[in-house]
Amino acid sequence: MTAAVSIFPPQSARPPFAKGSFMVFLVSLPAPIVPTVFKGVAAALNCSVNATPTPPTNATHQWPPSTPKGFNMTTSNIPDDYRLQLDQAAMDAAKLDLGDGAVTPGYGPWRDAIVSLLNGALATELVCVLRYKRHHFTAHGLSSPKIAEEFMVHAREETAHADMLAERIVQLGGDPDFSPDTLLQRSHAAYDTSSELKAMLRANLVAERVAVETYRQMIALIGDKDPTTRRMLESILSEEEEHADELKDMLAE
Secondary structure (H helix, E strand, C coil), rough: CEEEEEECCCCCHCCCHHCCCCEEEEEEECCHHHHHHHHHHHHHCCCCCCCCCCCCCCCCCCCCCCCCCCCCCCHHHHHHHCCCCHHHHHHHCCCHHHHHCCCCCHHHHHHHHHHHHHHHHHHHHHHHHHHHHHHHCCCCCCCCHHHHHHHHHHHHHHHHHHHHHHHHHHHCCCCCCCHHHHHHHHHCCCCCCCHCCCCCCCCCCCHHHHHHHHHHHHHHHHHHCCCCHHHHHHHHHHHHHHHHHHHHHHCCC
């Protein structure tokens, strides 16, 4: 019986002629003897059949890229840079400043900047509520009842968005800015007083597209700096995209 035996010695144990390759031996022996010959060949090459790969020590490499066969992964042979460790100092700091509520030192220097972004979004949502309500009550024409009803649905959903934003601002220790004096200046979307139905739809679609782009940028900026705020913004973004699609369809009718 002929058996093919492949030996993969460690790089350092390979003879010069086998560098970068592996040795293949064809052994014409009865099958039961093959394991013994296999071990003998491995010994001749000064390597172990069950050689354990050595984990990389260079922190620039991804660890582990994969778990080699025969490698027993334990916490003792994983480089420190790749261990999953909690920050005990940050957890100890969280025991202090109880007046900050849910805002722990882990928020770092980003809290005020996030509150500012949220106040800009809050102003945008409030202006959208006002625009949608005006269009709801002033829409005229054969198609106006259905579209006017949709305007009110959007107005209520934008109100819910504003409430979510204001609540999160307070949770972060900030002050939600509802001041009417600077509302339009702080809003990313414009108010609109159009009287024609198509113009109303177009103005609202423009505002929704601006909102979609604004929330996308906010989500990217916040990233993992504030996961709770990011998830909230992602849920709002999903509804704003639905609004834009609905308005596009109504405008095409």
